[in-house]
Amino acid sequence: MKIVLQNVLWLLSFVAYQYFCLENQAVTNIGVFFSDEKYQSEIALNTTIYKKNTVDQRANFKSTIKHVPADSFEASKILCETLNTDDGVAAVFGTESAASSILESICNQFDVPYMITSWRPPSFKKRHTVLNFFPEAELFAHALAEIVKSLQWNSFVIIYENEEGLIRMQEILKLQEYEQNSKQNNVLVKQLGSGPDHRSLLKEIKNLTENNIILDCKTENIIPILKQAKDQRLLTLYNNYFLTSLDAHTLDYSELGTEANITTIRIFDYNTTTFHHTIRRWGLLPFDYDGKVINLEADKIKTETVLFYDALLLLTDCINDLESSHTHNIATNPIDCYNENQIRSEFGLTISAYMKERKPSLTLSGPLKFDESGHRIDFNVHVVDVLDKKVIANWFASNNSLVLSRSSNETENAAVANLQKILVKVSSRLGEPYLMVKKAEEGEELYGNERYEGYSMDLIKEVAKLIGFKFEFFITSDGKYGNFDETKKKWTGLVGDLLEGRAHLAVCDLTITHQRREVVDFSMPFMTLGISILYRKEDKKEINMFAFLDPFSISVWIYTATLYLIISVVLFFISRMTPGDWENPHPCDENPEELENIWDIKNCLWLTLGSIMTQGCDILPKGISSRMAVSMWWFFSLIMTSSYTANLAAFLTKDRMEPSIDSAEDLSKQTKIKYGALQGGSTFAFFKDSNFSTYQKMWMSMSSARPSVFVQNNKDGVKKVQAPKENYAFLMESTQIEYEIETKCDLKQVGNWLDTKTYGIAMPMNSPYRSAINKAILKLQETGKLNELKNIWWKERRNEPSCDKKAEGEDNADGAELALANVGGVFFVLGVGIGIAFVLAIAEFLWNVKSVSVEEHMSYWEALKVEVKFACNVWITKKRTKPVASESSSSSSRKSDKIDNKSIVHSILHSAGSFMNLNN
Secondary structure, eight states, X not given: OHHHHHHHHXXXXXXHHHHHTSSSSOEEEEEEEESSOOHHHHHHHHHHHHHIIIIIOSXXXXXXXXXXXXXXXXXXXXXXXXXXXXXXXXXXXXXXXXXXXXXXXXXXXXTOOXXXXXXXOOXXXXXXXXXXXXXXXXXXXXXXXXXXXXXXXXXXXXXXSSHHHHHHTHHXXXXXXXXXXXXXXXXXXXXXXXXXXXXXXXXXXXXXXXXEEEEESOGGXXXXXXXXXXHTTOSSTTOEEEEOOTTGGGSOOGGGOOOOEEEEEESSOTTSHHHHHHHHHHTTSOOOSTTOOOOOOGGXXXXXXXXXXXXXXXXXXXXXXXXXXXXXXXXXXXOOTTXXXXXXXXXXXXXXXXXXHSXXXXXXXXXXXXXXXXXXXXXXXXXXXXXXXXXXXXXXTTTTEXXXXXXXXXXXXXHHHHHHTSEEEEEEOOBTTTBEEOOOOTTOOXXXXXXXXSHHHHHHHHHHHHHTOEEEEEEOTTOOOOOEETTTTEEOHHHHHHHTTSOSEEOSSOBOOHHHHTTEEEOSXXXXXXXXXXXXXXXXXXXXXXXXXXXXXXXXXXXXXXXXHHHHHHHHHHHHHOGGGOBOSOXXXXXXXXXXXXXXXXXXXXXXXXXXXXXXXXXXXXXXXHHHHHHHHHHHHHHHHHHHHHHHHHHHTGGGGSOOOSSHHHHHHOSSSEEEOBTTSHHXXXXXXXXXXXXXXXXXXXXXXXXXXXXXXXXXXHHHHHOTXXXXXXXXXXXXXXXXXXXXXXXXXXXXXXXXXXXXXXXXXXXXXXXXXXXXXXXXXXXXXXXXXXXXXXXXXXXXXXXXXHHHHHOOSSSOXXXXXXXXXXXXXXXXXXXXXXXXXXXXXXXXXXXXXXXXXXXXXXXXXXXXXXXXXXXXXXXXXXXXXXXXXXXSOOOOTTSOOOOHHHHHHHHHHHHHTOOO
């Protein structure tokens, strides 16, 4: 009721003022030419004139509205008729139709101010009476380029409707220098065509796997084009659109039902108090607009209406100022376009010049300034996110700068909010331990993510838990990581899924490479690794405890042992025959009755044994012939022991003489061991693109090998390394090698990393939630969760038992050391020899006990008791020649003290000598 009352009061005031105050006042006529129905502009026109006539009360304004066709002749005819009326025309507001140029030319010819509120291409003609309130074309193009640059798009497609759009894009096209056959030639230009069906063009763009699109078309065509783009799956979360229409904010995008990032621009801010107050005032006056209800919501006001209002306001203010500065009213005279002697508009140039110089009191479209040619050179461009309906940046023509209005946190939060609204599709590939098919229990059916398990699944689970989105895994159709197919001109595998919009994320053992980063984005690395060599361990040979016997054949050992016995016997007879070895047993007796020869059979055996063992002997022969015989034996012993030592060293190190590899250089220098990599993988690309000479040589060897040394997957490569008939080394990532050798004990990693690379989560280029995923991975790294996941899938959750690390540590892979098993025979010989000696010692002891019992007339057990007791007393170092009998045996008879106690061994040898009649 209040609004109705206000409207009635405004209407009564307007009628009263027109009747009483302005009846005899001169009227300033303003010509307004529309090409179609523009009711919003008419509202701005009527309310502004009403306000100027009722409040300012300096000049009396009225408007003449004409609708002109696109035909230039008819339009010029209507303009001339309007100029030739009795009141004339103080200024003309032109149309944006094709007839605008002829209207502008006529007004300029007769010095009539001509106002434009639409885009015009750059012009170098000086038009003194023309003022264009739309931003100057070159400045506007530069603003568009700066905005695109701020979006940080590495590639995009420009879709334009007509040639004017191509002119607006001229600065954007300069953002990139063209390089032939470069993947960075990513500014594509496409024209819409006649339409209205543009699906074929959009499908072509879809096949280009391009997500960033700049759309320059009429406002009314935006929604239909976006609907067709949605049909072609070009309106997903990863698609980004920049709409250059300044009226794109008036559209309702909710009917699209999309999460795509759509950016628009406008040159005014409808959220200000001034703007809302002005729009509210426009709605107070009840003018008739052919019975139509005009929508005056702030976010539905068109740019042309705002510019028209600013132009009308500036024009009326300038005329009022000029009225106040002259002694008479500014008169307008009729103009006959067809009269060659027709005078020009008297005050047209004055009004135009003053409008270019005067600072506007109020504008809705921001700062307003003109150059000498009437081009607007000061304005602001607001960049708006459609989904948030918030200004994210502002470009200022005054200082040619772009200022971001939304912080990075706000941008990230908006992206995360969009991600949480959808089911995130995650592309991956099967490969242990990153992703494997989960085995279902009997009678159980698995669906969705429950079908798979592995490191990649757990990683995405942790990331999703931190960010708060839902996801679903699917396996890429071709099972490849992703490389560019030169024949099909498209990317394969996981990268292809991202580029073609089938996936939002891609995760597995996907290496971050330069080629892939040109087309997709990667998160920060969740795993660092390098290329290394997987090779089979040397076959373990059968352990031989008596390997120390290998240097000589069995026949040589037999001949040597036989010769040892023969030489000992020969030396015994030579020593008995040579006079030099018969010595005086009592040196003090100069004329002894007997001579002694110490070279009995046992001393001969000891001398020859000590010689061949390189230990020598405490007694040596003195006769010439015996010394000659011993010297020959020493020569033989020298040769044999030296040969044995040299041959033993050769036998112990012969395994190291077999072909082996310790590095990539070793591989490149030999031809016996074949080596290869995964076909089309990052390792394949590393060797193919490397400039290092060693790796180039290896690539030439691999690429020229027949049959091919490349495999289709890592599992095939591992099997090829394990194959007994294959002498093959596989070049692969170190993390995968760690996984394989954990349970495959016949494999080993050779050498250090050839390079350093990383795995990351891939996503489409310029993904808005990349920062959120990076933060999630960083948090998982800081909390140790990434190491925990790796330990789970590399060690704990393995079907096969892990290799015995201790046994691996003791294993002599290089043959540099001898294990106990290799020299066990030596210990065996030592033990047997010591055992025999101990048995002989016991026998000798018991024989001695028997001799003592006979000589001393003691019982055997009494003698044994005495000898054992004495032997156990280790502190006694001297022994009586006769044992001391116990009291219980005092009645036993004793022999004479002159009988010596002899050892059993001496007795045995002495008896044997006496039997052979060989003793002296």
